[in-house]
Amino acid sequence: MSSFAGRMKEYPNMSLDRFDRENLHARAYFLSHCHKDHMKGLKGPQLKRKLKFSLTVKLYCSFVTKELLLSNPKYAFWKDHIVALELESPTLITLIDEASGEREELVVTLLPAGHCPGSVMFLVEGAQGTVLYTGDFRLAKGDASRIELLHSGSRVKDIKSVYLDSTFYDPRFYKIPSRETCLHAIRGLVQDWVSRSVYHTVWLNCKAAYGYEYLFTNLGDEFHTQIHVKSLDMFKKMPEILSHVTTDRATQIHACRHPKDEEFVPASRLPCGSSASDGTPLSIISIKPSTMWFGERTQRTKVIVRTGASSYRACFSFHSSYSEVRHLPAYLSVCLGLLKSMCRDVSSSAVIYRPLGTLKRTRPEQHTHDVDCADWLFEGADLAPVRKRVMMQEATPTTLPNRPDEPLPLTHIPLITGDYMDCTESNDDDEEERDLEEEERGGERDEGSVSNSGTPPRWEEFFTTEILTESQTSQPHSCSHTSPSHSTLTGSQTPELFVDDSAKLPSPSIPLSAGRGLSQAESMLIQSEDRCQGDALTNLDAGGEESGSHTHQSEPTESQVSSDFDIPSTPDSHTPGPDDLSDLYRRLAAGEEVITRTGSQSL
């Protein structure tokens, strides 16, 4: 559940991804993507009533999000109040207070977020500066550098605040295998199974949410088949997806779901009840896409885990990992630092801005896409080269000495490890699967777009992080909905909407370093602030990697990782006790250098 209260400090007249409470009084609404936890209040009767009497209030989102939203009849009343915007097309939006007539002009740009179809980030430029609201996102390192409108000339724009998806902003989630790595592994597993006979069927046990579509399109392409799903309605106007899904149950790959009935046995039947026409029993395996992550010291591990006789779990994530999340503000802060100090050349080494090559840019053909290419759904996610690389890597179709109906032995599942080969395993929850580490390690690395050769400043030296918590951001009185006066709003809002945790804790990062507290605060404000420089607290970067060393660069190389993130690995982490914390606080207050190893012992 997103904990973001819906408003940004700089532009409190717009509401994003929250539509209840104070947000009912916003002058404009923004929906980053079509997931329910970002749509709170969106079908509420109060908002519905407001729309009836308003001529100016609109909901801004991408075309795809609009389509997905309106495919649900519960949101049909929005139809005449939605303004769909093209990606990467700055749009002037005037926020009007209908009572006073007061106007406020903003330039809003939708940037691809790679989270699910239609998902975007909002770049807002106006009198209060440029801010970026990411919504949920999955961007790999380097993707931000390919987003043209984050840049101005050869530099990154001076971004005042970043409102960040912090779902996995915790070092425990240091690494999540890349999209292509996971896709390749799933392809291999599916290949092994469906090639045995026409009765061998795969059920993709996907959740009821948008975001798996690229899995469907890629598997559909690979196996020249369509994937059985429950409904096609929402994809009516999306030929790329529509061409890869079907309601015809006679296919070897299913992603159908059944609302009820969980005594369903994967090995015997599918949620749709499909069976072979000649009465031959289907041989079914289930693959459950779910997030797997690896600690900063994880050497390498599997992206597919066998969980039962005929069931598997496959790595799949809608969200960026810790290192990926961290990369975004780091990338932006590098350039902010440059703007401040004017002492480093951004174009020479550290961050090279590359024109969008694989990132599809302008798209007048939005509604007449090439049916074979669903990449536009995940602009920025670099899918096009992914697929090509995956194809080329698939040089070793596994031979299958076992009987056709035997579940796949794990050793025959093609696995890719090149994406995270430098890590050591930290989440060893899988004693059932032992040595699969025989895979060749020659995989490419997909995040080499940022080098460390330019000694960019550490982002935490230029930014502070403030965790927005639900209780602190949703106070009914925290928002002035009676007055258009910005000063009133800003004055009362600042301390409440954007609470300063340091008032209560020695460091805003302590809860994070303990591996706790983030579940209540998935959205995070990162600000560029001069005043944070020299403030000892700001060196306690969220995540608690308080190494004390400021000589290393803002983004650690893989080899630096262990020193930079020397925190307990997942199985050993535990909640710090009061004594642990008070001791830590005391040492911090005394200005002692807190060695993280010590911290991890006490924490």
Place this chain on the structure above:
DNA sequence: GCGATCAGGT
């Protein structure tokens, strides 16, 4: 009957 909230499940 509806919405909001919570618990519990996948």
Place this chain on the structure above:
DNA sequence: CACACCTGATCGC
């Protein structure tokens, strides 16, 4: 671990 839901129970209107 976590997600993005779904269902059902309960409460208040």
